[in-house]
Amino acid sequence: MYYLVIRQFARTLKNLDAILEKAQRHAETKKFDVNNFCTARLAPDMLSFLFQVRIACDQAKSTAALLAGKEPPVHEDTEKTVEELRGRVAKCLAYLDTFTEKDFEKTSPQLKIKLPRQGKSLYADEYLFGRQIPNFFFHVTTAYDLLRQGGVEIGKSDFIGHLHLVDG
Amino acid sequence: MYYLVIRQFARTLKNLDAILEKAQRHAETKKFDVNNFCTARLAPDMLSFLFQVRIACDQAKSTAALLAGKEPPVHEDTEKTVEELRGRVAKCLAYLDTFTEKDFEKTSPQLKIKLPRQGKSLYADEYLFGRQIPNFFFHVTTAYDLLRQGGVEIGKSDFIGHLHLVDG
Numbered sequence: 618m619y620y621l622v623i624r625q626f627a628r629t630l631k632n633l634d635a636i637l638e639k640a641q642r643h644a645e646t647k648k649f650d651v652n653n654f655c656t657a658r659l660a661p662d663m664l665s666f667l668f669q670v671r672i673a674c675d676q677a678k679s680t681a682a683l684l685a686g687k688e689p690p691v692h693e694d695t696e697k698t699v700e701e702l703r704g705r706v707a708k709c710l711a712y713l714d715t716f717t718e719k720d721f722e723k724t725s726p727q728l729k730i731k732l733p734r735q736g737k738s739l740y741a742d743e744y745l746f747g748r749q750i751p752n753f754f755f756h757v758t759t760a761y762d763l764l765r766q767g768g769v770e771i772g773k774s775d776f777i778g779h780l781h782l783v784d785g
Numbered sequence: 786m787y788y789l790v791i792r793q794f795a796r797t798l799k800n801l802d803a804i805l806e807k808a809q810r811h812a813e814t815k816k817f818d819v820n821n822f823c824t825a826r827l828a829p830d831m832l833s834f835l836f837q838v839r840i841a842c843d844q845a846k847s848t849a850a851l852l853a854g855k856e857p858p859v860h861e862d863t864e865k866t867v868e869e870l871r872g873r874v875a876k877c878l879a880y881l882d883t884f885t886e887k888d889f890e891k892t893s894p895q896l897k898i899k900l901p902r903q904g905k906s907l908y909a910d911e912y913l914f915g916r917q918i919p920n921f922f923f924h925v926t927t928a929y930d931l932l933r934q935g936g937v938e939i940g941k942s943d944f945i946g947h948l949h950l951v952d953g
Binding site for chain 2: 624628731783784
């Protein structure tokens with residue numbers, strides 16, 4: 618189940634990457650600099666688009682690492698362009714791809730995940746369902762919403778991506 | 786695990802209800818009609834705030850019902866005010882509260898969930914992780930983003946709500 622969630626994070630990040638590519642194509646067509654999106658915010662005291670994408674990546678990366686008892690790699694916050702953000706997503710996806718179901722075999726709901734800032738911990742399922750899944754989708758959605766509000770032609774199907782439909 | 790997700794949906798909807806209440810208090814203080822939010826949209830061709838809240842509720846309701854092999858109740862789309870939307874959330878929460886872990890004991894990953902519009906099905910885990918979880922959080926986040934952009938003083942902690950921190 619933990620592995621399933623990590624695979625879903627990876628799928629959603631792949632969808633986000635395709636959305637970022639659509640933003641690039643949209644800006645080309647409309648002849649504006651796509652990097653104008655990087656500093657876009659829904660409210661002046663909200664985090665910018667750059668941070669929404671970075672944090673989404675970091676949530677996915679940390680979730681995989683900490684549930685598997687590993688140290689998450691540090692990805693420096695140096696991106697200034699949409700192309701660099703796509704690089705950040707790619708780096709995160711490459712990291713997520715190193716995980717297999719086996720990495721989570723020993724992960725039990727009794728595993729405590731430390732939150733250094735709070736000096737406290739969360740049990741694995743509370744960490745995953747209560748904190749990481751809502752957080753991850755919060756940031757991907759807000760990134761999507763910023764592009765959508767900015768005129769990029771994307772819809773829910775870009776956010777959800779391809780589903781494995783079966784007969785019956 | 787299925788039950789855990791349904792409990793998380795319920796927690797997130799409770800957080801959304803508290804956010805709606807904050808919007809009401811904000812509007813009172815600023816002396817404007819809180820129901821002005823109901824028709825707010827991030828883009829003119831996106832669904833309005835009313836629909837974001839309704840769909841979030843419906844995603845939660847259907848997920849619980851279909852994974853437990855039940856028929857989801859019909860909640861008519863008649864709300865026109867924030868107070869009525871809070872009623873919709875309450876109705877959904879009351880429905881989610883009827884579920885226990887036992888309802889999902891027989892739910893296997895091989896369960897096929899029918900998508901009537903597509904005339905196809907999804908296996909339970911694909912339905913849950915690939916479609917319902919992303920969709921649910923998409924709509925709650927977009928509702929949050931609309932209020933946040935509209936000046937309501939809410940932050941990520943309102944979205945995440947209370948976490949069960951433990952020592953260690």
